Amino acid sequence: MLMVRAFVRPEKKDGILKSLSQAGFHAATVIDAVGRGKQQGIKIGELVYDEIPKSLILVGIESEARDQVVDIIIKNSKTGDYGAFGDGKIFITKLEEVYTVSSGKTGL
């Protein structure tokens, strides 16, 4: 199993969650975050904004679904056809065990 953490634009969040749900990945956790990327924030003249609001979407998935989920997130979080700075990043880590509290069962 894998844990997908996607940092995306807050305004793209709903579209991503909707598409994920339609593809069968309904469960997700959303965290409001601030951060900066490789471009060191946004510079407007002398002003530097380096705490840019982002949404962090956490999704636990089976390993086989990796490409599908990454595709969905990338497709829905891109700005325009070619993408733009600030569209976000996706991090994927191993997920060893999952428990559902109400039943105590393991697995997603």
Add this chain to the structure above:
Amino acid sequence: MKEVMAVIRMDKVNLTKKALLDVGIPGFSAISVKGRGKLVEDPSVIEGRKETILALGRSKEDEKAEKMVVEFLDGTRLFPRRLFTVLVRDEEVDRTVEAIIKANRTENKVGDGKIFILPFDEAIRIRTGDSGNSAL
């Protein structure tokens, strides 16, 4: 070393803190998050809860209220939840999970939360520079 991530109900935060302390895991961090779980495919699972909540609002006949309650329970909406992150040694994982499950299980059948266990490579205590298990 393992990272235990638990998404739990807001009103179970204090119980969870206490339960973790009881099994000897004092350290944790928690963030407010929004999330949703699996869609409820079998309406009978939420039937009991639906009746309870509708009874609270005296609006059992109101279709709009019923629709709202169903949406609220079947998992189509994002819910406020608390995300606990606990870093533990390998041998502490089982009792941490047990404690969280015990503190958070309810009779509501849905919405009690999920626990994720992820591996992580290194922990460093900033004050001393200690790394590994002794830094936890």
